[in-house]
Amino acid sequence: MRTALAIARKELSIYFTTPWAYAVFTAMVAISSFFFMGLVQAFQQTQAWARSVGWNQLPPDMAAYRNLTDGVVVQLWGIILIITLFVAPFLSMRLFAEEKRNKTFELLMTTPVRPIELVLGKYLGGLGIISATLGLTLVFPLILSAFGASESGTVLEWPTVLLGYGGVLLWGATCMAVGMFISSLTESQMVAALLTFVVMLPWMLLRGLAQGVEEPLRSIIGYLSFDTQLQNLLRGVLDLKALVFFLSVILFSLLLTHRTVEAQRWA
Amino acid sequence: MPMIEVQHLTKRYRDRTAIDGLSFTVNEGEILGFLGPNGAGKSTTMKILTGFLPPSEGTARVAGFDVFEQPLEVKRRIGYLPETxxxxxxxxxxxxxxxxxxxxxxxxxxxxxxxxxxxxxxxxxxxxxxxxxxxxxxxxxxxxxxxxxxxxxPVLILDEPTEGLDPAQRAEVRALIKGLAGKHTLILSTHILPEVTMTCEKVLIINQGKIVAYDEIRQLATVHGQAEDVSLEEIFIKLTAA
Incomplete structure (x- = not known):
């Protein structure tokens, strides 16, 4: 286990000594703050409108704008999911592909490191960097709770906010696991990033893509879609089914990565 | 006591045979010079010995452990400098x-x-x-x-350790390697021939995946040269010309 931690630490230190982490952080913060401002503005407009005509005159789907939690944070988490989908492949692509291209994979494979330690170490490093990236977005609920106001007690319902954030983290962890597996298949980081994206995006949108198919199949496809699984978590509902679903995807990806590393011995 | 034992080691990549039925042993504390033209299979052999690549046929044992069956035991005992x-x-x-x-x-x-x-x-x-x-x-x-x-x-496998060094540094590394003899068992690949004469006791010359000479340096000179003073270079060129 100590070896796995050493590998994880090395991964993190390389992310932070190259411009990669900073570029990704900047992209994450810039894009999400852009959307955050849009959401806050929409929230203010709806509130002003409601004050002049009364909430019961507004269309029912505006009800989410009654409080900052549902009106801004939950929607922001939804947007951050999409940004993560674009950003995570750039973080996961180098995990194995870079080692293969730089011939350092030979070092890892000729020192007494078990494949399982290598995979876990790499994944822990990946988790660290994606958590750091997503951790930055916690600043938005903090801003709201510092400057926002509410008629009824607290500004934000923190349990809902944090559970939604947990969903975002789980999603980030899933992206990294799948991305790591794809990275272990190739020497080219660009191919790894692109392929990860090509796998994750349709998977995310599976439910929409399956609208046309017949019933039992449609439910199955809908169930497998990331989008369906994430919905409850984001709204702050602790959905055990979704938790199991994502953990299975992560575990399965780690298993596949392990097989790929092991396969080196049989090549 | 043999530290490294290689028997009928063969590695095929699809239709190309990189190494073909290599057998040799290196005793504890010995330095083996591993010679051959580029592409002869030196690096492939070393990659198999260190457990990075599996052999297609044959076995390799380091300190009594099979590199394929007990890779962790072998890796614990090897220090390896790859080509890059x-x-x-x-x-x-x-x-x-x-x-x-x-x-x-x-x-x-x-x-x-x-x-x-x-x-x-x-x-x-x-x-x-x-x-x-x-x-x-x-x-x-x-x-x-x-x-x-x-x-x-206990075992060091160095793939072209003096590559990219200037003459002064090369001499330093040679001295370092000589100092390691006795304490470590060494396999050293190179295509710089004087290197071998200066550091190794035994040489293994391979060409196109096959062993063409495997002997002590002094012996090689007497077997392959007419004269006593024939250089390793001449032997090398003669053996790998085919």
Whole structure:
């Protein structure tokens, strides 16, 4: 286990000594703050409108704008999911592909490191960097709770906010696991990033893509879609089914990565 | 006692045979010079011995452990410098050596002393806190050697250790390697022939994946040369010309 931690630490230190982490952080913060401002503005407009005509005159789907939690944070988490989908492949692509291209994979494979330690170490490093990236977005609920106001007690319902954030983290962890597996298949980081994206995006949108198919199949496809699984978590509902679903995807990806590393011995 | 035993080792890549039925042994404390033209299969053999590649046929044993059956036991006993030194260019020399030491499971206590020891041996003490990317080729190569020496494993496999060094550095590395003899069992590949005569007792010459000569240097000269003073170079060219 100590070896796995050493590998994880090395991964993190390389992310932070190259411009990669900073570029990704900047992209994450810039894009999400852009959307955050849009959401806050929409929230203010709806509130002003409601004050002049009364909430019961507004269309029912505006009800989410009654409080900052549902009106801004939950929607922001939804947007951050999409940004993560674009950003995570750039973080996961180098995990194995870079080692293969730089011939350092030979070092890892000729020192007494078990494949399982290598995979876990790499994944822990990946988790660290994606958590750091997503951790930055916690600043938005903090801003709201510092400057926002509410008629009824607290500004934000923190349990809902944090559970939604947990969903975002789980999603980030899933992206990294799948991305790591794809990275272990190739020497080219660009191919790894692109392929990860090509796998994750349709998977995310599976439910929409399956609208046309017949019933039992449609439910199955809908169930497998990331989008369906994430919905409850984001709204702050602790959905055990979704938790199991994502953990299975992560575990399965780690298993596949392990097989790929092991396969080196049989090549 | 044989430290490295190789029997009928064969490696095929699809339709190309990289090495073909190699058999040799290296005794404890011996230095074996591994010679051959580029593409003869030197690196492939070394990759199999270190457990990076599996053989297609045949067996290889290091310190009595089969490289394929008990890879971890073998890896624990080998220090390996691949053809391209496996360096993380973004790390400092110290950070890199510490990382490799933890990969080799060296105990945390004494780790710093061990890193300093190999740095001293390979002459990289002055660049310990520099980023590897900014080092000259010679220093990079030496960091690669330092990495192999960490934990002083009983077997050292060095693939062209003097590659990219200037003549003065080459002499230093040769002296270093000679100093390792006795304590370590060494396999050393090179295509610089004087290197072999200066450092090794035994040579193994391969060509197109097959052994063409395997003997002590003195013996080779008498078997293949008409005169006593025939150089290794002449033998090499004669043997690999076919």
């Amino acid at each position: 030194p496996p360096l993380y260019l973004e790390m400092t020399v110290r950070g890199y050596l510490k990382f490799v030491a933890s990969l080799k499971r060296l105990p945390g206590r004494g780790l710093k002393a061990e890193v300093d020891r190999v740095a001293g041996l390979t002459g990289v003490t002055d660049v310990m806190d520099r980023v590897i990317q900014n080092l000259s080729k010679g220093y990079k190569q030496r960091v690669g050697i330092a990495q192999a020496l960490l934990g002083s494993p």
